[in-house]
Amino acid sequence: xxxxxxxxxxxxxxxxxxxxxxxxKRDPDVFIMGEDIGVYGGxxxxxxxxxKEFGPERVRDTPISETxxxxxxxxxxxxxxxxxxxxxxxxFFGVCMDQIYNHLAKNTYxxxxxxxxxxxxxxxxxxxxxxxxxxxxxxxxxxxxxPGLKVVVPxxxxxxxxxxxxxxxxxxxxxxFMHKGIMGLGWMTMLxxxxxxxxxxxxxxxxxxxxxxREGTDVTIVTVGMMVHRSLAAAKKLADEGIxxxxxxxxxxxxxxxEAIVNSVRKTHRLLVVDEDYRSYGMTxxxxxxxxxxxxxxxxxxxxxxxxPDVPIPYSRPLEQYVLPNAEKIAAAxxxxxxx
Amino acid sequence: xxxxxxxxxxxxxxxxxIRAFEETMVQIYMEGxxxxxxxxxxxxxxxxxxxxxxxxxxxxxxxxxRPTDTVTGPHRAHHFAIAKGVDLKKMTAEIFGKETGLGxxxxxxxxxxxxxxxxxxxxxxxxxxxxxxxxxxxxxMKHRDDxxxxxxGEGAANQGAFHESLNLAATWKxxxxxxxxxxxxxxxxxxxxxxxxxSNADRAQAYGIPGVAVHENDVAAVYEVAEEAVARARRxxxxxxxxxxxxxxxxxxxxxxxxxxxxxxxxxxxEHDPIKRMxxxxxxxxxxxxxxxxxxxxxxxxxxDEAVAFARESPYPAPEEALxxxxxxxx
Numbered sequence: 001x002x003x004x005x006x007x008x009x010x011x012x013x014x015x016x017x018x019x020x021x022x023x024x025k026r027d028p029d030v031f032i033m034g035e036d037i038g039v040y041g042g043x044x045x046x047x048x049x050x051x052k053e054f055g056p057e058r059v060r061d062t063p064i065s066e067t068x069x070x071x072x073x074x075x076x077x078x079x080x081x082x083x084x085x086x087x088x089x090x091x092f093f094g095v096c097m098d099q100i101y102n103h104l105a106k107n108t109y110x111x112x113x114x115x116x117x118x119x120x121x122x123x124x125x126x127x128x129x130x131x132x133x134x135x136x137x138x139x140x141x142x143x144x145x146x147p148g149l150k151v152v153v154p155x156x157x158x159x160x161x162x163x164x165x166x167x168x169x170x171x172x173x174x175x176x177f178m179h180k181g182i183m184g185l186g187w188m189t190m191l192x193x194x195x196x197x198x199x200x201x202x203x204x205x206x207x208x209x210x211x212x213x214r215e216g217t218d219v220t221i222v223t224v225g226m227m228v229h230r231s232l233a234a235a236k237k238l239a240d241e242g243i244x245x246x247x248x249x250x251x252x253x254x255x256x257x258x259e260a261i262v263n264s265v266r267k268t269h270r271l272l273v274v275d276e277d278y279r280s281y282g283m284t285x286x287x288x289x290x291x292x293x294x295x296x297x298x299x300x301x302x303x304x305x306x307x308x309p310d311v312p313i314p315y316s317r318p319l320e321q322y323v324l325p326n327a328e329k330i331a332a333a334x335x336x337x338x339x340x
Numbered sequence: 341x342x343x344x345x346x347x348x349x350x351x352x353x354x355x356x357x358i359r360a361f362e363e364t365m366v367q368i369y370m371e372g373x374x375x376x377x378x379x380x381x382x383x384x385x386x387x388x389x390x391x392x393x394x395x396x397x398x399x400x401x402x403x404x405x406r407p408t409d410t411v412t413g414p415h416r417a418h419h420f421a422i423a424k425g426v427d428l429k430k431m432t433a434e435i436f437g438k439e440t441g442l443g444x445x446x447x448x449x450x451x452x453x454x455x456x457x458x459x460x461x462x463x464x465x466x467x468x469x470x471x472x473x474x475x476x477x478x479x480x481m482k483h484r485d486d487x488x489x490x491x492x493g494e495g496a497a498n499q500g501a502f503h504e505s506l507n508l509a510a511t512w513k514x515x516x517x518x519x520x521x522x523x524x525x526x527x528x529x530x531x532x533x534x535x536x537x538x539s540n541a542d543r544a545q546a547y548g549i550p551g552v553a554v555h556e557n558d559v560a561a562v563y564e565v566a567e568e569a570v571a572r573a574r575r576x577x578x579x580x581x582x583x584x585x586x587x588x589x590x591x592x593x594x595x596x597x598x599x600x601x602x603x604x605x606x607x608x609x610x611e612h613d614p615i616k617r618m619x620x621x622x623x624x625x626x627x628x629x630x631x632x633x634x635x636x637x638x639x640x641x642x643x644x645d646e647a648v649a650f651a652r653e654s655p656y657p658a659p660e661e662a663l664x665x666x667x668x669x670x671x
Contacts, residue, residue, distance in 0.1 A: 031481065057481065063511060068504035071470020072477055075488070078455065079410060079478035095500075102464050103471070111453035112444030113665035115460070147666050172667040 007197035011184025013045030015157040015198045016122070019164035020047065020084060022202040024054055027082060030168060033060035033069055034086030034122075043088055044124045044183045066096035070121065074104050077117045084168060087123040090139050090177065104173045105148030119174070120167045126179040126226055126276060127324055129188045133312035136320075138225070138277035141286075143175045144253040150174045150207055151253040155182065155228035157196040159251060162205030169204065179226040179276075193229045208255035212264070216246035219334050220264040222287050223274040224250045227325060231274050234330035243338050253283060261287055262295045269300040270337045274325050279307035301340065306333050343560055345627045349636075351403055351559050352618050352628075355395040356640035358419045359615055361428070362392040362590075364644050365418070365435075369594045377595055383652070384435055386448055389416035393557070393589035396614045397521045398423040400562025401489060401582075404570040410475035410488040412468030413461035415450045420461070420491050426454040432647040438654035445657045446665065466492055466499030469518065473505050476514035476573075487515040487573040494583075495526025497540045506581065510547040515573035517566070518581045523588040528600035541583035553583040557614045560621070587612075 010018065024030045031054075032047060038061040041048030051059040062069040066087060073083035087093060093100065100121070107115045127136035144151040152167055152174060154160040160178070167174040184194035213228055214235050221231045228249045235245040248264050250257060265271050271291055273284040284305035291303060306325045314320050343351070365388065372382025379385065391398070394416075402411065402423035413420040421431055427442070434441030435449045442452055450463035458475070462468050472490035479486040496502055497520050509516045520540045524531055537543070544551025552569070554561045562584055569580035587609040591598050622628035628636075 060512075063504070063507060065504035065508055067501050068470045068473060068508040071467070071501065071505070072474030072508065075410070075412070075471035075474025075476075076478040076481075077474070078460070078471070079458075079475040081474075081478045081481065083474075098464055098467060099470060103462065103467060106451075107453065107460070108668055109665050110443050110447035110451040111455070111460075111665075112442065112446050113668055114443070114455055115453050116668050150667075171669075 007199055009195045010157050010198040011045070011195045012154070012157045012160045012178065013048065013183040013185070015161040016046045016164050016178065017041075017048045017050060018198070019161040019202070020168070021050060021053060023165055023168040024050070024058060026202070029080065030082045030084065031058040031060065032084040032086070033062050033073070035062055035064055035088050037061060037086050042086060044178060044180055045185060046086065046122055046178060046183070066092060067099055070096050071099040071103065073119045073121070074099060074107065074117060077119045078107070078115055082118045082168060084120045084122060087121060089135050090123040090125045091134050091137050093139065100149075101146045105146050108172065109148055116171050117173050118171045120164070120176055121173065122176045122178060124178045124180050126181055127313045127320060128181050130315055130317060130320060132315040136313040138275070138308070140175070140177050140253055141277050141282035144283070148173065149254060151177070152207065152251070153177045153225045153253060154251060155213070155225050155249050156193060157198045159205060159211070161198050162203050163251065165202055166204040166207060170207070177225065181226050182229070191229060205251070207252045208257050209251065210257035210260035211249045211251055212246060212260070213249045214245065214247040216244040216268065218244045218268055218338050219270040219272060220246045220248060220268045221272045221274055221330065221334065222248045222250065222261055222264070224253065224283065225276065227274045227276050230325060230327050231330050233327035234334060237327065237331045238334055241335070243334065245334055256286065256290070258290045258294070261290050265291050265295045266298045269298055271299065271303040272330070272334050272337055273303065273305040274330055275305070275307040276324065277308060279305065279310050282307065301337050304333055304337055306330060343563060345625070347403065348560075348622060348627060351399050351563065352622060353636055353640065354399045354423055355559060355615050355618065356636055357643055358395045358398065358422050359392055360640040360644045361418060361422060362390045364648060365390055366590065366594065368648065379595065385437070388449060388594040389592065390590045390594065391416050391419040391588070393587040393609065393613070394521060394523060395419055396557055396559035396562045397491070397519065397584040397586050400559045401517070401519055401566040401570075403563055404566055405489065406486070407457045408484070408486045410458040410472060410486070411491065412472045412488070413459070413491045414465065414468060414493055414496065415461070415463045416493070417452060417461035417491070418449070421452050421454070421459055424459045425457045426452065426459050428643065428647040429650040430454070432651040433654045436651040436654070437656065438651055439657040439661070440650070440654040444661065444665070466496035466501035468492060469501050469505035472516050473509045473514060476509065476516040477512065479515055485574045487517060487570055489517045489519055491519045491521055493526065494520055494522035494524070494531050494540055495529070495534065497543065498534060506544070506547045506549070506579070509579040510549045513576070513578040515576065516579040517569045517573055518579060520581065520583045522583055522585045525588060525592070525600070527592040539583060541581060544581040549579050549581060551581040551583070553585070555585050557586045557612060559614055559618055
């Protein structure tokens with residue numbers, strides 16, 4: 001990632017809303033709908049100031065009817081629009097998943113490629129602020145599991161803007177995950193990395209291209225979203241101890257940049273996969289399977305993973321912190337991998 | 341407006357085509373499934389939901405539509421597809437799982453998509469309604485006077501999608517006509533056992549939109565009621581809900597033992613067959629002779645036979661085609 005140091009700083013939320021605004025200016029068929037995305041500006045700030053700029057016809061607050069408005073995005077897309085639709089918390093997918101996985105994801109295929117659904121579904125995920133089991137999940141692996149959806153999980157404001165523009169311009173359904181903790185919200189502990197350099201002009205970041213956020217030679221940490229920052233913090237600690245960790249930010253889970261994973265493992269010979277999502281049947285397993293299929297011989301130690309340990313996200317602070325990976329746990333796991 | 345001769349004959353012709361298609365499908369579906377019924381065998385495998393007896397609701401509503409209008413249908417949707425002008429050859433080929441089908445054999449009979457005439461359907465109950473709302477939203481945002489029609493069964497009126505969609509369409513005053521096709525059964529469960537009120541049309545009141553029920557399985561009655569609902573939507577005055585009573589002659593799917601209804605019920609229903617009824621009316625008006633009627637029956641069957649022949653002769657897709665079309669090419 002080459003961003004001039006002089007570039008202005010934006011939060012991820014601002015970067016996303018700016019990306020949406022630039023696409024709405026560029027293409028009159030782009031519009032956005034969802035709960036509280038108008039005057040409120042999105043509960044997590046992803047749509048701030050859009051109503052003021054584009055008016056209520058193109059920035060539509062909806063009733064609490066996710067099935068209806070996500071389904072409406074499908075119908076509007078089939079009829080030539082390019083809807084962006086916000087599912088406030090990804091945890092709420094349960095009330096509308098039929099429209100997402102049986103229709104949004106499948107209509108193109110079932111029509112033999114004749115139906116085009118340029119829908120961008122944006123949604124917030126992530127734990128760490130005591131919102132408990134129904135408002136803290138990650139769940140992106142579940143969406144990445146379903147054929148027909150592209151799944152994007154940005155970690156920085158720069159990536160957030162480039163990937164949202166790429167998503168809106170894609171002629172296929174994209175589910176775009178926003179970690180609440182990196183939006184730069186004033187009402188939760190501000191992670192420094194919530195704000196970062198973002199160019200003013202529009203730019204895109206291609207899907208399926210992972211980004212090495214830190215280069216290293218001793219161990220590869222493959223991760224995504226918020227855990228990129230936790231892993232970078234761990235890598236810093238490790239560097240002080242003389243361990244050189246490489247942090248690979250997948251950026252998109254579907255498509256998945258398997259080549260980047262394999263290339264890094266071929267270099268470092270050790271693999272740690274870090275995920276805020278549930279451990280079993282998820283991203284960590286997919287990454288390790290990729291290495292097992294293509295680079296097993298390069299591993300000097302068995303691959304390891306650090307993820308949410310297959311329990312619902314608990315409420316109480318010590319319980320929640322116990323189940324979430326953090327810099328200390330990541331550093332400890334990497335240390336064990338390197339030193340055995 | 342009462343039906344003129346040309347329109348009446350056109351509606352009649354379409355009903356004949358639908359009936360011929362569904363009755364032909366009854367026969368073809370059983371090919372390869374005797375003496376032992378195996379749902380996965382024969383030229384037309386999988387579930388098969390047919391709409392013989394339900395022609396008026398499709399034909400009477402779609403008569404008011406243009407190719408640029410949108411129709412979404414449910415799992416039982418051949419009659420809606422035919423009435424909306426979906427290419428019958430491609431549709432039949434799709435049902436046969438052939439390369440020349442609407443979806444190149446990837447969708448099948450419950451998942452027919454013809455974007456050229458704005459048609460789609462879904463195997464999930466109630467799922468077409470939100471999509472119709474979205475098509476109507478697109479029309480409104482693009483300042484076109486196109487409308488969207490969502491067809492669904494009376495069973496679907498108990499889905500959340502129904503209530504969410506009516507509320508959203510009414511709140512945003514979108515050009516949607518919701519058409520509840522009431523054939524009395526949700527598979528085996530009768531409406532009386534599943535719906536708290538006698539008439540789904542009354543549910544329109546909850547959303548402040550017109551709700552009209554047609555109690556006869558009669559194409560002229562459907563045509564008249566749909567005319568106003570479609571015109572209202574086109575004028576930008578918002579959605580309507582129509583409840584059309586109709587009769588399902590066949591099982592929920594082919595092979596349905598129909599233990600839930602009296603075997604005599606269908607015989608009784610057929611005494612009021614909508615095609616017979618219309619033929620009698622046309623003849624009484626002097627708009628149709630029995631010779632012309634026989635010709636029309638023959639022509640309808642020929643259209644269907646031609647589509648079936650096309651489907652039979654078409655090749656299957658290459659197996660590895662299964663890996664294509666998950667995404668469209670980014671452009």
